Amino acid sequence: MRLHTNPASPFGRKVMVTAHELGLADRITVENRAVTPVQPNEAVVADNPLGKLPTLVLDDGTPLYDSRVICEYLDSLAGGGRILPRDGMARFRTFRLQALADGMMEAGVLTRYETFLRPEELRWHAWVEHQKLKITRALDWLEAHPAEYRGEGVDLGRIALGCALGYLDFRFGADRWRDGRPQLAAWFEGFATRPSMQATIPHQL
Ligand SMILES: N[C@@H](CCC(=O)N[C@@H](CS)C(=O)NCC(=O)O)C(=O)O
Incomplete structure (x- = not known):
């Protein structure tokens, strides 16, 4: 492949x-x-x-x-059911966490395009502000609902969340997403040590 x-x-x-x-x-x-x-x-x-x-x-x-x-x-x-529960609400909770994390990544990528790629005179500041607000609200929700991502093992929701938080560190470190969010920060500290995360640390081409 x-x-x-x-x-x-x-x-x-x-x-x-x-x-x-x-x-x-x-x-x-x-x-x-x-x-x-x-x-x-x-x-x-x-x-x-x-x-x-x-x-x-x-x-x-x-x-x-x-x-x-x-x-x-x-x-x-890989046989199925390894990173996605096969059925029940656990499956949909995993999908929901993935959707939330994907939404954070999307808002981050769009913010990056708007602030880095788009010519200065064409930038729309309110649009950037509202993309960043999506990320802030998602981070606050995650801090308030640690049971949605804590626990043993790995699934697609946690993988997506790890990648979303890693992207915030990579592109928006100055925004200090960990401030005031100790539960989420502690979870990521552990998750980021997984060999799969260590093997894929983001960098510029
Ligand atoms: N929903 C897509 C999002 C993919 C995406 O936005 N990729 C970006 C790079 S991080 C891209 O290819 N951007 C180029 C473009 O939008 O044309 C996915 O989950 O794969």
Whole structure:
């Protein structure tokens, strides 16, 4: 399998952390790509009309996207039920935590595009402020609901959350998300030591 990704992408990291946790990382050839919404990469577009990372290409040439689909595929390849409870509310709580973490990553990536990529004179400050407020509200909710992510083992919700918090450290360290959030900070301190997280620390290409 080939993975179009980038070491700075939190969604790409989610896929690679999942692959490491499932013992599948050595079956994936990483193809690092530089993409932005205004600079698509031809090789990525050939496999995914949206031009987004991550995109996985199976050995028979079938492309899979987005990160949620890829992570579910990897779980099924590893036998199923490894990082996603098979049924019951536990399954939907895991999906919900993933959705919350993905939303934080999305708000972070959009903020990054708006503040880094968009020409200064075209920037919309209120829009950035409201993307950041999404992240703040999500962090506050997580601090108030530690039972949603604490506990033994690893699942897709926790993987996504680890990648979202790692992305905040990588791109928005000055915002100090740990301040006033000791439960979440303590959880991340432990989760970040997992070999899967250590093997995928974000960096610029
Ligand atoms: N929902 C997608 C989000 C992926 C995403 O936003 N990827 C960014 C990189 S972190 C991207 O490819 N941006 C380029 C673009 O939007 O054209 C997923 O879960 O994979």
